Amino acid sequence: MYNIEITPEVASKLKKLKKRDMKSFHNVISKIKQIAIVVETNPDHCKNLKKPLSDFKRVHVNKGYVLIFLINKRSKIMVVVDYDHHDNIYDKNYRTFK
Structure with missing residues (x-):
């Protein structure tokens, strides 16, 4: 399993989500763990963003x-960079994480 690192921004969002909706919080945590296990055997399993953010x-x-x-x-590290609604997530700039 890959080691998981969560950015402070995502940690803050998850903390708020845990207070607001425990079921959704568990879904996110489960998905993060699931991805960390799957990428061990297939690092290209999940879909990449479009260029110029194709590393994400x-x-x-x-x-x-x-x-x-x-x-x-x-x-063998997985860095969780962001978690947000579909309408908002693709407008952000992630170049600082490269």
Whole structure:
């Protein structure tokens, strides 16, 4: 299993989600763990974002929400970069994480 790192921004969102909706929180945590296990055997399993953000991958979680993450194959680390509603997530700039 890949080691999981969560950015402070995502940690804050997850903390708020846990207070508001425990079921959705568990869905997100389960999805993160599931991805960390799957990428062990297939690092290209999840869909990449379009250029110029093609280093980032995404997966849908809960209804209408998206999880953005990076995979470092050498050090076997998965960095969870963002979690937000589908309407908002693709307008953001993730170039600072490269």
